[in-house]
Amino acid sequence: MPIQAPQWTDYLNCPVCCREFGAPPRSPISLGCGHTLCRHCLKHLHRKQCPFDQTVIQVEAEELVVNTALLQLAGYTPPAQPYHPPCIQALPDHDRQAYDAIVRCLEHLAVFLKYCGNGE
Ligand SMILES: [Zn+2]
Ligand SMILES: [Zn+2]
Incomplete structure (x- = not known):
């Protein structure tokens, strides 16, 4: 089997729980390192680290903003x-x-309603 390149739609799912981003608690949250996961998974991380590259998350989960662009794509x-x-x-x-x-x-x-103009 050839390795499939990721589809853009793959980015619409949380890479931790594999559920599609959407209404809370599935709001996509982008971390400083560039990875995105849903707020639910972010809250349940064992350590305050990105699960993909172990970058320490400096701010509180509540302070990270929702990636609304991604939400709209979803x-x-x-x-x-x-x-x-x-x-x-x-x-x-x-x-x-x-x-x-x-x-x-x-x-x-x-x-x-229709625009009537100035009467032709
Ligand atoms: Zn998740
Ligand atoms: Zn990361």
């Missing part, structure tokens, strides 16, 4: 938080939900 987009201006944030929960529903309706309607 087809996972973090759920978008609806934007709330401060006056909406101050509303009680059910009013805020109503606001979200209205925004969704308007966005839905906007699809049907």
